[in-house]
Structure formats: structure tokens, C-alpha cells
Amino acid sequence: MSRFGPRNLPYGVFSGDDGVRRVGVRLDDTVVDLSDVDELCRRPTLNPLMAAGPARWARLRRAAREHVVDAPRIPLRAVRLHLPFEVADYTDFYSSEQHARRVGQILRPDRAALPPSWRHLPIGYHGRSATVVVSGTPIPRPYGQRGAGDFGPTRRLDIEAEVGFVVGVPGDRIPTAAFADHVFGVVLVNDWSARDIQAFEYQPLGPFLGKSFATSVSPWVVPLAALATRPAALQEPEPVDYLRPAGPGFDIRLAVEWNGTQVASPPYAQMYWTAAQQLAHLTVNGARVRTGDLYASGTVSGSRRDQAGSFLELTWNGTEPVTLADGSRRGFLLDGDTVTIHGVAAGADGADIGLGSVSGTVVGQSLFEAADTP
Numbered sequence: 001m002s003r004f005g006p007r008n009l010p011y012g013v014f015s016g017d018d019g020v021r022r023v024g025v026r027l028d029d030t031v032v033d034l035s036d037v038d039e040l041c042r043r044p045t046l047n048p049l050m051a052a053g054p055a056r057w058a059r060l061r062r063a064a065r066e067h068v069v070d071a072p073r074i075p076l077r078a079v080r081l082h083l084p085f086e087v088a089d090y091t092d093f094y095s096s097e098q099h100a101r102r103v104g105q106i107l108r109p110d111r112a113a114l115p116p117s118w119r120h121l122p123i124g125y126h127g128r129s130a131t132v133v134v135s136g137t138p139i140p141r142p143y144g145q146r147g148a149g150d151f152g153p154t155r156r157l158d159i160e161a162e163v164g165f166v167v168g169v170p171g172d173r174i175p176t177a178a179f180a181d182h183v184f185g186v187v188l189v190n191d192w193s194a195r196d197i198q199a200f201e202y203q204p205l206g207p208f209l210g211k212s213f214a215t216s217v218s219p220w221v222v223p224l225a226a227l228a229t230r231p232a233a234l235q236e237p238e239p240v241d242y243l244r245p246a247g248p249g250f251d252i253r254l255a256v257e258w259n260g261t262q263v264a265s266p267p268y269a270q271m272y273w274t275a276a277q278q279l280a281h282l283t284v285n286g287a288r289v290r291t292g293d294l295y296a297s298g299t300v301s302g303s304r305r306d307q308a309g310s311f312l313e314l315t316w317n318g319t320e321p322v323t324l325a326d327g328s329r330r331g332f333l334l335d336g337d338t339v340t341i342h343g344v345a346a347g348a349d350g351a352d353i354g355l356g357s358v359s360g361t362v363v364g365q366s367l368f369e370a371a372d373t374p
């Protein structure tokens, strides 16, 4: 059965031969144009629709379900898919305990694996919204300082498989219970990371150039209403008031493909902090979120090593390479490598629904010196 049936209907922005961008939904392997259903769909981004709020979202979803029954369908191969929303601010969390522990062991073997505040609040950092790109956009290998006096292209280019939450309705001090009044839907995220640049620069202020060069998102935004909720993970100690109740968990299963070989299957259901707690934390100091804000779950890593959402963990910092289907071995990404993250979720109506995929191919650059790529 199709994971893009009428129970899913994720929103995207597409253009055909005329080059005009408009909003449609994905139905099986086709796109259905919604521009005659709602004037907010005759726009080049989802932002006006996302700003309109939950009542309008529910009305459009009902209308779209009726519309797709006998509407014209455009094959996916005949359209171009664009970045579906204009990204306002971009925040990335760090909410997988398994990921935080493993990265702590790898980067800081002399210290406690989990930072002291980790169980008290969802740790995050502010990223660079201008470098969020849609799936399929090539990823130039970034340059930077790989160590003291050592400038060049990163030798440790990595991925992070994450789930992104897209804010529709602006607000501040958003209680966890108001999560669904503000968040429009979810996308898949790949937070490309240059581990050598990151490891040299990050202390004490956190990720900067090691992550700001590119973040890829999937072209389809799955509305929250399409997703089944599930109980969130247990939290100990009990969080402070503004982080309660925890809000819903989601059963989203990711699959990471490296040049076509599946190398990992990260389970979002194991995340410690929920998306509702992340949004509450992000805004509790009075900081406002805007329409188009994107916040990512943090790397999704499960308890098993083959559930890790980064190659840093999967190959233990390159020391335990993985073998791909063509027999080649990899620690980190080589130029020409393609990574695709797929997502499937338990749907609100019981059957699984697709989140689609986010893909990117690494391209070498020789901007500053003769090719010195790994």
C-alpha cells in the first residue's frame, strides 16, 4: 500500500514548465495542485498557509482529501520540488541520550559522557537558516581549520539524521500543551557536519562553522495531523514545570543510505526530550518564534550501534569503517558520495505513512588550493 495515500497528504512547493511555484500535496508518486482549493496555496512558499493557524490547516486538509479524489495528478518526475518554506530561524537540539553519550565518549573521553544539564533541559544551539537547502542540492565540501595552523577541506565530513519541526504560528513562552497550536508539521533533516572543524572550534561556545555550511531538508512537510502520537520516553529526574507535561512522542523510523547501502536505522521514538518540550524551552525566556522557524530534534540515535544517526558514531570516529554494497569501505564521506535519509511514521489512522527522503551528494571544491580532499 502506498505510504502517500489520502491519509498522508504532505505539503510541498512545486513548479512545472511555467516555472511558477505553488503549493501541492503528494499523492502516491504524483503531485496534486491545490492552488484552486485555497488561495494560500497560490504562493511560492508554505509560509502564508503555515501562519494561518490550526483551524485553517484542518479546513484545507479536509478540502484536499476531497479534492484529490478526482483532481488531475502530475507525475513527480514532471515537476521541480523547491524548499517548501522560507526558513526563519534554525535551531538544532541534542536530545538523543545515546547520541550525546557516544559523542561525549568520542570527543571528550576524559569527561562524563553526558553534560551536567543534559537531563534538566533540552540542550541546543542556534544554526544558520540561510544555508538550509532542499533535498537534492549538492553539498560542497567545506573548508576550515582542522587543527592549529591546518587549513583545508574537511577530512571528516559527516551527516546527522534528524527530524525537523516547522513552526507555523508565532509565539513566545509556548507551553508544551500548546505545541500543536504552533507547529505545522515535520520534515526530515540532514545536519551535515565537519567533525575536524567542529572539534577544533567548538569549545566553549559550541557548533559554528563545522555545521553552518549546509543543512538539507526533505521537500514534503507532513502535517502533525497525519501523525499518530505515542507516549514520550520516561524522564528522570522529573523536569521543571515549564517542561511538563512532556507532550506527545512520535513513532518515526529513519533509514540512512550511503551510496545506496542502508547503514543505519535510527528510531525517533527513543528520543529523550519531546518536540513540545524543545519548543517550550526555546521560548521560555521570552524569545519569540516566527512563521518558518525550523527546529531539529538533534541527531536521532538508538541504543544499538546500527541505529546511530551519525557516521561519527557508526564508524567510531572512522576507526571502524562500514562496508558498502560495492565492497568499498568508509569512515567519513568521500567526494561523490550520496547520503539519503528516508522516513516512515505511524500514521494517525493506523497505517504507516511516508515522510519521503532527504538526499545530498558531496562535491569537492578547490577554492583555496589544489585539490587536497580525502
Ligand SMILES: O=C(O)/C=C/C(=O)CC(=O)CC(=O)O
Binding pocket: 092, 093, 094, 095, 096, 099, 100, 103, 104, 107, 160, 162, 191, 193, 202, 207, 297, 298, 299
Ligand atoms: O557533543 C558534541 O560536542 C557535539 C554534538 C553534535 O555535533 C550534535 C549536534 O549537532 C546536536 C545533535 O544533532 O544532536
Ligand SMILES: [Ca+2]
Binding pocket: 092, 093, 160, 162, 191, 298, 299
Ligand atoms: Ca545536529
Ligand SMILES: [Mg+2]
Binding pocket: 127, 190, 191, 192, 193, 211, 212, 213, 214, 215
Ligand atoms: Mg547543519
